[in-house]
Amino acid sequence: MTTRYAFQIPWGLSVLAQGDAKASVRGLDSIPRDEWPDTRIVHWAFDLMVAAGFAMLILAAWAGWLWWRRRRLPDDRWLLRALVVAGPLGLIAIEAGWVVTEVGRQPWIIYGVMRTADAVTPMPGLVVPFVTFTTVYLFLSVILVYLLRRQFIETHPTSTRTR
Amino acid sequence: MAVEHTLGAVILAALVVYALSGGADYGGGMWDLLASGPRALRQRVAIEHAIAPIWEANHVWLILVIVILFTAFPRAFAVIMTALHIPMTAILLGIVLRGSTFVFRKYDAQDDTVHRRWSTLFGGASFFTPFVLGLCLGALASGEIRVVDGRLSSGFFAGWTRPFAVACGLFAQGLFAFLAATYLTVDTEHEPDLQEDFRKRALVAGVLLAPAAALTFVLARDGAPQIFAKLTSWWAPFLVAATSVCAIGALMTLWYRRFRWARAGAVGQVTLILVGWGLAQYPHIVVPDLTLSNTATVASTLDALQFALAVGAVVLLPAFGYLFYIFKRRST
Numbered sequence: 001m002t003t004r005y006a007f008q009i010p011w012g013l014s015v016l017a018q019g020d021a022k023a024s025v026r027g028l029d030s031i032p033r034d035e036w037p038d039t040r041i042v043h044w045a046f047d048l049m050v051a052a053g054f055a056m057l058i059l060a061a062w063a064g065w066l067w068w069r070r071r072r073l074p075d076d077r078w079l080l081r082a083l084v085v086a087g088p089l090g091l092i093a094i095e096a097g098w099v100v101t102e103v104g105r106q107p108w109i110i111y112g113v114m115r116t117a118d119a120v121t122p123m124p125g126l127v128v129p130f131v132t133f134t135t136v137y138l139f140l141s142v143i144l145v146y147l148l149r150r151q152f153i154e155t156h157p158t159s160t161r162t163r
Numbered sequence: 164m165a166v167e168h169t170l171g172a173v174i175l176a177a178l179v180v181y182a183l184s185g186g187a188d189y190g191g192g193m194w195d196l197l198a199s200g201p202r203a204l205r206q207r208v209a210i211e212h213a214i215a216p217i218w219e220a221n222h223v224w225l226i227l228v229i230v231i232l233f234t235a236f237p238r239a240f241a242v243i244m245t246a247l248h249i250p251m252t253a254i255l256l257g258i259v260l261r262g263s264t265f266v267f268r269k270y271d272a273q274d275d276t277v278h279r280r281w282s283t284l285f286g287g288a289s290f291f292t293p294f295v296l297g298l299c300l301g302a303l304a305s306g307e308i309r310v311v312d313g314r315l316s317s318g319f320f321a322g323w324t325r326p327f328a329v330a331c332g333l334f335a336q337g338l339f340a341f342l343a344a345t346y347l348t349v350d351t352e353h354e355p356d357l358q359e360d361f362r363k364r365a366l367v368a369g370v371l372l373a374p375a376a377a378l379t380f381v382l383a384r385d386g387a388p389q390i391f392a393k394l395t396s397w398w399a400p401f402l403v404a405a406t407s408v409c410a411i412g413a414l415m416t417l418w419y420r421r422f423r424w425a426r427a428g429a430v431g432q433v434t435l436i437l438v439g440w441g442l443a444q445y446p447h448i449v450v451p452d453l454t455l456s457n458t459a460t461v462a463s464t465l466d467a468l469q470f471a472l473a474v475g476a477v478v479l480l481p482a483f484g485y486l487f488y489i490f491k492r493r494s495t
Binding site: 123132136140147150151 | 244245248252256259260263267270271315319
């Protein structure tokens, strides 16, 4: 897989990886094929994380610029809409970053020492705990959202519901 | 004393503290489910007031036990978590459900049906989790979990499906229920009618502990032979005598309504039972193949852990004591 329309920065990777413009960075092509992670997932997750991060930075800059120009809390409708839409970006960026770390380290669980396949429990039927824990997490999330919404609705100043 | 033995003692101490604090949480949840009579709702409120400020801190002790286990005795941790994968997952689910239903109950609608729904889940999980905890400890003591050439050879159902482990599970439930009831008699000092309710419950639970203990003892002969053999050690009669003194003392002081003494007796009883189990199991972590010595990690890690625990204790213990002092002192 090659990155089309790549924007090349001279010595950029050496500086980023080793702090030295002349350092050589070992490429994935020098590592045996059976030790590669899934490069598509890692690449896209990384792009997602950086994009989310920069989106948040840009929003912060925009809000800051508006505050500086208008000397009041930004109430520009487009900014406010963007802030609402950008709400989940922090979580998305964190999760994408975790995907980069965890998928990128595969097939190792301890890099260079132990492979994930060697570390997993010999217990069969792991799909059962997997489904169980996923269901528990889903259940907790649904209840949490339900209760938070209920709390918000009951305390909203324009709410006419009494309790 | 070698470092690994010190760490083993710390694990046992943390388990004891867990039983005395988190165990009472479980017991409170059991009494919540069993709340009955004209004052059932007030019983539930009293239990909630008793548990709410401290329950999160209490379960930290179990985390401490597990962390010391995997840091200092990783081979034992690996074997235990593989052999007891199923009950450990069940414990996890039980603890998660307990904590979350307890909190949801407080923040959901306060009408009775909703409250009962969460309370039932909370109470059910409070019954279930100590039972499975007892199963796991019984499995470790049973001698049925075997390690051959460093790998688990006894499968995923060894030890915890046997009658001895079931007896341990029931015994754990009974101990926690008794403990919680005695604590609650002290917590409800300003509500004498509630105090009477919990006194009755504590008496019933305490009396039922005798056949439960006897059953566990009898089943240990075949179900945990190495542990049973230890009961002929020189210290065993003293331990049994001391435990009996605490148990009978707790029941008598409950009868005569000296509730703080009863609480002390219950605490002593639970502590001595767990210490007795620890001494009988020593030096094994998993009877009979894994001991403290042959599963201990490298010396540098053990030393670092010991140091960290010492520093942590200086921070944690006063804070823990202060937490209990604030929420449990006699209100003037």
